[in-house]
Amino acid sequence: MARINGFIGRRDFLKLAGTGSLAIAATTISGSLITNTSKTAIADVSPANPNPVNPNQALKLLLDGNQRFIQQKRQYPHQSLAHLQLLAKAQYPFAAILGCADSRVPTEIIFDQGLGDLFVVRVAGNVASDMAIGSLEYTTAVLGTQLIVVLGHKNCGAVAAAIKNEPLPGRIGYVVEGIKPALSNLNSTDAVIANIQYQANKLQQSSAILAQLVDTGKLKIVSAYYNIDTGKITVIT
Ligand SMILES: [Zn+2]
Numbered sequence: 001m002a003r004i005n006g007f008i009g010r011r012d013f014l015k016l017a018g019t020g021s022l023a024i025a026a027t028t029i030s031g032s033l034i035t036n037t038s039k040t041a042i043a044d045v046s047p048a049n050p051n052p053v054n055p056n057q058a059l060k061l062l063l064d065g066n067q068r069f070i071q072q073k074r075q076y077p078h079q080s081l082a083h084l085q086l087l088a089k090a091q092y093p094f095a096a097i098l099g100c101a102d103s104r105v106p107t108e109i110i111f112d113q114g115l116g117d118l119f120v121v122r123v124a125g126n127v128a129s130d131m132a133i134g135s136l137e138y139t140t141a142v143l144g145t146q147l148i149v150v151l152g153h154k155n156c157g158a159v160a161a162a163i164k165n166e167p168l169p170g171r172i173g174y175v176v177e178g179i180k181p182a183l184s185n186l187n188s189t190d191a192v193i194a195n196i197q198y199q200a201n202k203l204q205q206s207s208a209i210l211a212q213l214v215d216t217g218k219l220k221i222v223s224a225y226y227n228i229d230t231g232k233i234t235v236i237t
Pocket of ligand 1: 125126
């Protein structure tokens, strides 16, 4: 089996998915990826991460980094040319973030992390879309990441738009539609938190791969809230 960076390669991952015990059928219909997963999904996928970071260690690394950010004591880790070159051979991100695209919530900065540390999916409203879920399945099942943080934030415009519930131009509506199920007559802070928890639950409920990793103790999914006034991240589940 061909491997990429010491791991099962993406192509083999998808091949397994289509033909082997990884019973995943992926079909492209009108540009969208439709994925069906079975409960027995990932038995054959064993990420070859030589130095795995368990979920609790990973969360501590993130929260320690956030403390450095708040206290203006950032260390800018893993940003040397030597580290860049080392990473060219392999990546082993210790945490995955499903965060908002908001320019005030730049992931590596607020967690004080560097190259190769975080596998980041950012989309307005931190919506767990099919594409976002696919990316997170890849980093957890193939790269061996054991923590996903769903990170929402104060004054999220996407959540505010979902509360307003007015017609929106272009494809902005797609984002908002992904948030609406999380809301029911909530104020803005409660709505942000409800949306974070909704998207975190959706990751597990709509992905057999992520659900099985959680069930077998190989993955933890955490919800967190970022206060754009203070820079502080608070774990909410
Ligand atoms: Zn936002």
